[in-house]
Amino acid sequence: MIPPATAPLFLEQAGWPHAAIVPLAGDASFRRYFRVIEGGRRAVLMDAPPPTEDPRPFIAIAEHLCQQGFAAPAILARDLNEGLVLIEDFGDLRLKEYLEDQPGEELAVYARAIDLLADLHQRPVADVPPYDRAVYLREAGLLTEWYAPATGLVVDAPAYVAAWEAVLPLVEQGSAPVVTVLRDYHAENIMLIDRPEAKGFNAHGLGLLDFQDALAGHPAYDLVSLLQDARRDVPAETEAAMLAHYKAVATPGADFDAAYAILGAQRNAKIIGIFTRLWKRDGKARYLSYMPRMWGLLERDLAHPALAPVADWFAANIPADKRHDALVAFAPE
Incomplete structure (x- = not known):
């Protein structure tokens, strides 16, 4: 540095x-x-x-x-x-560390983060490319490109693409609004800036970081980023409460729960591939410690009926002993 x-x-x-x-x-x-x-x-x-x-x-x-x-x-x-x-410097108080010190504030702070998303989803969309089929498939493909070889698996990559092709239309349909998707909206990229001298302070009291990859897409994606956090365990009851809160304050569109599961599976598959790449290509082995959490989240999403084709592919191609902690042994102590 x-x-x-x-x-x-x-x-x-x-x-x-x-x-x-x-x-x-x-x-x-x-x-x-x-x-x-x-x-x-x-x-x-x-x-x-x-x-x-x-x-x-x-x-x-x-x-x-x-x-x-x-x-x-x-x-x-x-x-x-x-x-x-x-x-501008937003200080050091990230949502992640704040909740480590103040766990009793979890629901209140997450509700503010949900309100911010609901607010963002009502505003004009940024001038950014669409989050389209090609992007979804390229990102999901990071799992077969990086994770499968790292675990010694030879998988059916064309069938993987076909499985995603079967489920993605639900998140592409016109019933849901197109919104600005920040794409990395989670507890390490959200700052608490409740101080009057903070430039850009607004009613939410939250500062945003790491949004340079924003796209125009489905409103469920950033909820997945927040509530299925790769770096922090979000209790299932908190996730359920915040999804209910979003539905109460926003216009989520039809089949929102299915869309949330599909985008959750897509994002979690992508992150498993990215974290493997960070280890294999960039020497950042610390990211392997997140793999058990990521597999747990992915498997939970795959249990949704809307993801049956993708779940079937995983069952046929990646056995249980090649998931969760299959790569953690390579992480440093």
Whole structure:
């Protein structure tokens, strides 16, 4: 986490000539984040180095969300050639850590996160590509591309695609509204910013991060991201209560429960593939520790009748001993 060599000049030109640059975080991509401190003010430096990363989608979605009244980080400065973006600092209070300290607040805080989604789903859709069949299939295919070989399985990949082709029409039908899908709306990307000096503060008191991959799609997807969290156990009763709350405050469309299960299975299959890739390709073995949770969520989604073709494929191609903790032995202690 050494700052890029061009960071000091960038910060000087942005009006932060004497700022200290402190490592903050990396993520599953090649982006890195640093906290910038000068006197009594703070900001966050995003290092999104080209050509592997492009900060323009983040900037565009951040500006769209702010225009709609949501708390996305304000863009303070940018150098697209170097992939450097200076953004508003929302602090350190993520929803995940807050609930570790205040477990009794879970339902109240999740209800606020659901209200934010319901609000977002009533606003104009961002100028982003559609979450269409090709994207769904490409993402679901990460499981057969990465997980199956890692476990030594030879699977029927064409039948896998055919199974998804059989179930995806339900989430593509016109009865559900098309909304801005943030795609990584979960407890590590939602900040609590209940303080009057926070720029972009709105009635929800929640700051949004990691939305650069937003697409236009089905409203159930971000509920899956939140309630079937890859990195945090969300109790089944909390998930059920929040789904009921969403239905009470939003217009979910027909067959919403089936759509939720289909998108849950699609997302969880994708994440299993991504986490395997992060280990095999990028050397990030820590993601293997999430596999038991991901398989548990996927199997629960597959139990929905709307997913029968996909469930049948899994039963025929990935036996029980090749799921859950099949790769966890490779994770570091």
